[in-house]
Amino acid sequence: xxxxELLSAIFAKNDRLGSEVVIPPGDDMGMVRLRSGAEIxxxxxxxxxxxxxxxxxxxxxxxxxxxxxxxxSDVAAMSAKPIACTSTAILPAGFEDDDAKELAEGMRxxxxxxxxxxxxxxxxxxxxxxxxxxxxxxxxxxxxSGRVVTRxxxxxxxxxxxxxxxxxxxxxxxxxxxxxxxxxxxxILDRLGDRLHAMIDISDGLGRDLDHIAACSGTGxxxxxxxxxxxxxxxxxxxxxxxxxxxxxxxVDEEADVPSELAGVPIxxxxxxxxxxxxxxxxxxNQDGGLSDASQMGWEHCG
Amino acid sequence: xxxxELLSAIFAKNDRLGSEVVIPPGDDMGMVRLRSGAEIxxxxxxxxxxxxxxxxxxxxxxxxxxxxxxxxSDVAAMSAKPIACTSTAILPAGFEDDDAKELAEGMRxxxxxxxxxxxxxxxxxxxxxxxxxxxxxxxxxxxxSGRVVTRxxxxxxxxxxxxxxxxxxxxxxxxxxxxxxxxxxxxILDRLGDRLHAMIDISDGLGRDLDHIAACSGTGxxxxxxxxxxxxxxxxxxxxxxxxxxxxxxxVDEEADVPSELAGVPIxxxxxxxxxxxxxxxxxxNQDGGLSDASQMGWEHCG
Numbered sequence: 177x178x179x180x181e182l183l184s185a186i187f188a189k190n191d192r193l194g195s196e197v198v199i200p201p202g203d204d205m206g207m208v209r210l211r212s213g214a215e216i217x218x219x220x221x222x223x224x225x226x227x228x229x230x231x232x233x234x235x236x237x238x239x240x241x242x243x244x245x246x247x248x249s250d251v252a253a254m255s256a257k258p259i260a261c262t263s264t265a266i267l268p269a270g271f272e273d274d275d276a277k278e279l280a281e282g283m284r285x286x287x288x289x290x291x292x293x294x295x296x297x298x299x300x301x302x303x304x305x306x307x308x309x310x311x312x313x314x315x316x317x318x319x320x321s322g323r324v325v326t327r328x329x330x331x332x333x334x335x336x337x338x339x340x341x342x343x344x345x346x347x348x349x350x351x352x353x354x355x356x357x358x359x360x361x362x363x364i365l366d367r368l369g370d371r372l373h374a375m376i377d378i379s380d381g382l383g384r385d386l387d388h389i390a391a392c393s394g395t396g397x398x399x400x401x402x403x404x405x406x407x408x409x410x411x412x413x414x415x416x417x418x419x420x421x422x423x424x425x426x427x428v429d430e431e432a433d434v435p436s437e438l439a440g441v442p443i444x445x446x447x448x449x450x451x452x453x454x455x456x457x458x459x460x461x462n463q464d465g466g467l468s469d470a471s472q473m474g475w476e477h478c479g
Numbered sequence: 480x481x482x483x484e485l486l487s488a489i490f491a492k493n494d495r496l497g498s499e500v501v502i503p504p505g506d507d508m509g510m511v512r513l514r515s516g517a518e519i520x521x522x523x524x525x526x527x528x529x530x531x532x533x534x535x536x537x538x539x540x541x542x543x544x545x546x547x548x549x550x551x552s553d554v555a556a557m558s559a560k561p562i563a564c565t566s567t568a569i570l571p572a573g574f575e576d577d578d579a580k581e582l583a584e585g586m587r588x589x590x591x592x593x594x595x596x597x598x599x600x601x602x603x604x605x606x607x608x609x610x611x612x613x614x615x616x617x618x619x620x621x622x623x624s625g626r627v628v629t630r631x632x633x634x635x636x637x638x639x640x641x642x643x644x645x646x647x648x649x650x651x652x653x654x655x656x657x658x659x660x661x662x663x664x665x666x667i668l669d670r671l672g673d674r675l676h677a678m679i680d681i682s683d684g685l686g687r688d689l690d691h692i693a694a695c696s697g698t699g700x701x702x703x704x705x706x707x708x709x710x711x712x713x714x715x716x717x718x719x720x721x722x723x724x725x726x727x728x729x730x731v732d733e734e735a736d737v738p739s740e741l742a743g744v745p746i747x748x749x750x751x752x753x754x755x756x757x758x759x760x761x762x763x764x765n766q767d768g769g770l771s772d773a774s775q776m777g778w779e780h781c782g
Binding site: 189192193194196197199200201205206207208210211212213214216218219220221222224226227259260262263264266281284288293294295296297298300302303306307309311313315317 | 492495496497499500502503504508509510511513514515516517519521522523524525527529530562563565566567569584587591596597598599600601603605606609610612614616618620
C-alpha cells in the first residue's frame with residue numbers, strides 16, 4: 177500500500193471528529209477551534225535520510241533548515257501565518273554531538289527567520305547505522321482575513337496557476353534552499369480574497385499534487401504542457417514529476433484578475449479545473465493535442 | 480552526551496525567543512500567545528521500538544495508544560486541556576498494512592477518549608528491519624483559570640507530592656495501560672490554585688523528574704524513602720528509578736491543605752523543596768538517616 181492510500185484509510189474515520197475540528201486530516205494542515213473561538217492550524221512532516229536528503233552529502237545545518245522549511249511550505253499552502261514549531265530527531269548511536277547541535281541550529285535559525293520559533297523537541301537514539309529521521313510539527317493561525325485556503329474549494333472552470341518554476345527540485349540544491357512561499361501566499365489571498373478557491377504546495381510533483389486538489393474538490397483538472405513553467409535546464413517530465421519544488425499550485429475563480437507576478441514571484445496560468453469525466457481525473461494536454469494521465473506523475477515518498 | 484544534556488545545549492538559545500513565547504523549550508510543553516491573546520501549548524514525544532516497547536510482544540493498537548497517552552501525560556503535567564494531536568510513523572519496508580492501520584487506530588481511539596482528536600499525520604517507510612518510531616505532537620490550552628503549571632515555580636519549603644503509586648511501570652503492562660492524569664491535574668489546580676507551584680509527570684523516574692523541578696525552580700529537593708508510595712510487589716529502587724509511571728509529582732505551598740485523594744487518585748506527601756546546598760540537589764533520606772543523591776535515579780531514554 178502506498179503512503180497516500182494508507183493515510184486515506186487511516187483518515188477515513190474523519191466523520192467521527194467533533195465540530196471543533198474545522199479542517200480534518202487530509203489537507204496540508206488540520207485546523208481546530210479553541211474555546212475562545214480562535215482557530216489554530218497544525219501540520220507535521222518528516223525528513224528521512226536517504227529519502228529527503230542523501231547521506232553525507234550536505235551539512236547537518238542545511239538538513240535542519242530543510243526539515244523546518246518543508247513544514248513552513250505547508251503553512252504557505254494554507255495561506256496561514258506560522259506561530260511556532262517543535263521537532264524531534266532519531267539519531268543513530270555514535271552520531272556526533274556537534275552534528276546534532278548543528279542540525280538543531282539549522283532548524284532553530286530557519287524557524288526564527290520565518291517568525292516560527294522552535295519551542296520544544298525530543299531526541300532519541302536509534303541503533304548504530306540507523307537512518308536519521310527528523311519530524312517537525314508547525315503551528316499556524318489564519319492571516320488577517322481570518323480565512324485559510326484548503327485543497328477542497330476548487331470549482332469547475334477555475335483557472336489553475338502555479339508560483340515560480342518547476343522541475344529538478346530534488347536534482348539540484350533547490351530542495352535544501354527553497355524559500356517557503358508564506359509571504360506570497362498571504363499576499364495572493366489578500367489580493368484575490370474569496371476568488372482564491374484551493375491551494376496546495378508542490379512537494380510530491382505537480383501531477384500528483386494537482387490531483388489532490390481535483391480529488392478533494394470533486395473536479396477534474398487539465399493543464400497544457402506548453403504552459404507549465406519549467407526550470408532552466410529541465411524538461412516537462414521533470415516539471416511534472418520531480419517533486420520538492422515547494423511552489424504553490426492554486427485554483428482561482430475564472431472571473432478573477434490574477435497578476436502575472438506578486439511579491440517578486442512569477443505566476444503562470446497552466447490550465448483549469450474541469451468537470452469530472454471518464455477515468456482520468458488530472459490530465460496534461462500535450463502539444464499534439466493528446467491527453468496524458470498526470471495523477472501519478474510525482475514522487476512517492478513511501479514506495 | 481546524554482539526551483537531557485543535548486536538549487539543554489540546543490535550548491540554550493531560548494533567550495533569543497520573542498515575547499510571544501510564554502513558556503520556552505525545556506518544560507513538559509512549550510506555550511505561545513496568539514495574536515488574539517489566546518494561549519496554546521504544544522509538546523512532542525517519540526515512541527521507539529525496543530526502547531519504549533518490546534518488539535513483537537504487544538499488539539500495534541496498544542502501542543499506538545501508548546504513543547498518544549505519553550503525550551497526554553505531558554498535557555496533564557501542565558494542568559492543561561488537550562485540543563488535538565498529530566502523529567507520524569516510520570515503518571520498516573514490509574510492515575503489514577493491517578498493522579499500520581491498527582497502530583493508527585490505537586492512536587485515534589486514545590485521542591478521542593481524551594478529547595484530543597488526531598487531525599493530521601505522516602507515514603514514511605524506513606529500510607527493511609528498521610525500528611518502528613512514532614511521534615505524537617499534542618496541542619493543549621489552559622483550563623478554566625487560564626493558568627498552567629510549569630516545572631519552574633517551586634519554592635523552598637514547598638511540600639513535594641505525588642499522585643498514585645510508583646515503580647515497575649516499565650516492568651508491568653502499566654506503561655501501556657496507564658491513564659494520563661488530565662482530569663486529576665485540572666482538579667488539583669482548581670483546588671489549590673496559586674498554591675500549586677510546580678508539576679512534572681514521571682516518565683523517566685521519580686529521582687530524575689523531581690530533579691528537573693528542583694533544577695528549574697532553583698531549589699534542592701529532599702524526599703523520605705519511607706514515604707514514597709510503592710506499587711505492590713516493587714521496592715524503593717523501582718519506585719525511584721523505573722520510569723514510565725506517568726504519575727504527577729508536584730510542589731505545593733507549605734501552608735496549603737492538600738487532600739489525601741482527589742478524583743479517585745491517592746496523593747502522598749513525600750518531602751519538600753529545600754535551599755540549594757552542597758553538590759547534591761535532589762536527595763532521598765534513607766531510613767538510617769543518610770542521604771542518597773537521587774538526581775540520576777531514573778531511566779535515560781537516549782544513553
